[in-house]
Amino acid sequence: MxxxxxxxxxxxxxxxxxxxxxxxxxxxxxxxxxxxxxxxxxxxxxxxxxxxxxxxxxxxxxxxxxxxxxxxxxxxxxxxxxxxxxxxxxxxxxxxxxxxxxxxxxxxxxxxxxxxxxxxxxxxxxxLGPDPLRADAEPDRAWQRVRRSPRPLGDLLLDQAVVAGVGNVYRAEVLFRQRLHPLRPGNTLRVGQWRAIWDDLVPLMQEGVRLGRIDTVRPEHTPEAMGREAREDDHGGEVYVYRRTGQPCLVCGRPVRTEVLAGRNLFWCARCQPRFRSRAVQ
CATH class of the missing domain: 3.20.190.10 (MutM-like, N-terminal)
Structure with missing residues (x-):
């Protein structure tokens, strides 16, 4: 989509x-x-x-x-x-x-x-939730829903009533860039972590507007910097985990993993995005 x-x-x-x-x-x-x-x-x-x-x-x-x-x-x-x-x-x-x-x-x-x-x-x-590309976006509206929800972050980010405009590619990539596991419950997130997600989405999506494709890798992980082949995919662009199941993570080398959540494929790196462990006393 x-x-x-x-x-x-x-x-x-x-x-x-x-x-x-x-x-x-x-x-x-x-x-x-x-x-x-x-x-x-x-x-x-x-x-x-x-x-x-x-x-x-x-x-x-x-x-x-x-x-x-x-x-x-x-x-x-x-x-x-x-x-x-x-x-x-x-x-x-x-x-x-x-x-x-x-x-x-x-x-x-x-x-x-x-x-x-x-x-x-x-x-x-x-x-709709706030749209990172709109000048009138209010990211705190999304935060108020995220902080109260036990739903996984990977589910919340695709909910257009939480954040408008984010799809499967931006979801996978922003969570990787922020080292957050897609199954982490929203109500375990700290406000600073939410602000980091939002502040990353805004320039990533603006770059998507400029280029007409989704590029999410940092300069040190481009094909030129790493001496690797460019990605070949009908979605275009260089990404960390989206549709790279089984391929080595560009950061740590561990195979990218996938799992279905609410009918859509999640993609993540188990080392770079460790599963959340609550520190609360059981």
Whole structure:
């Protein structure tokens, strides 16, 4: 599933391509046809993301709410000489004429594409935890939930009501970087450890926006620094533990481990991320 940096980057690209222009809105596939007709020809004001949700804002307080789900993608093209016929199951198409040429964007495979108003956007935002990529994020809101919960950290970090935008890759990598076991209960964490997680997520996800991929290894663990082969994976980027089951940890050499938690694979290093042992008197 696309993580928060993908949606933030997409919102930026949509804003850059269409903001200030009137857009032709259509649904070649047909599933969004009735709503598309209502906003066809509208002025597009911009787009924003919140966690894994995307809102495309049009005039007259109308918004297109998109959630990409597991396989969705929203492809944005600018500076085209012409707009080609849609290919595949295009649920939503945006088209605009700009000074630099035609701009168009095609949405495929999304689990959600709805025309909503500001009240629905506010409702969605209220259900989400703080997003490390948003300037208005309040990390203490997430901490208040983490500190009271006996659920494992690996579970809490994927809960969008706790932290918005973090997916399986950022979860695995930030816990490794902070030397925290993914099965450690949230209510055993100290506030300083939570702040370290948050303060690591912010620049990691910002770098994901900049590069368009997830890179989490520190300079001393890059392929160039270690004299190793670059990672080959369809997710791209250099990582410590994500999808590296059985491979040697880049820090200590012990094989990376995996386990299923709430239907998703955890990845960690047993030496670098030792299991939490309570010091409380039994």
């Amino acid at each position: 696309p993580e928060g940096h993908t949606l933030f980057r997409l919102a930026r690209d949509l804003t850059g391509a269409f903001a200030g222009h009137r857009v032709r809105v259509s649904s070649p596939q047909g599933r969004f046809a009735a709503d598309a007709a209502l906003v066809d020809g509208s002025l597009l004001l911009g787009a924003e993301s919140a966690g894994k949700h995307l809102f495309v804002e049009l005039e007259h307080e109308r918004l297109i709410h998109v959630h990409l789900g597991l396989i969705g993608h929203f492809d944005v093209t600018t500076g085209a000489e012409s707009v080609p016929e849609p290919v595949g199951q295009v649920r939503l198409r945006l088209v605009a004429a700009t000074p630099s040429g035609a701009a168009y964007a095609d949405l495929r495979g999304a689990t959600r594409c709805d025309l909503v108003g500001p009240a629905r956007r506010d409702e969605v935002l209220a259900q």
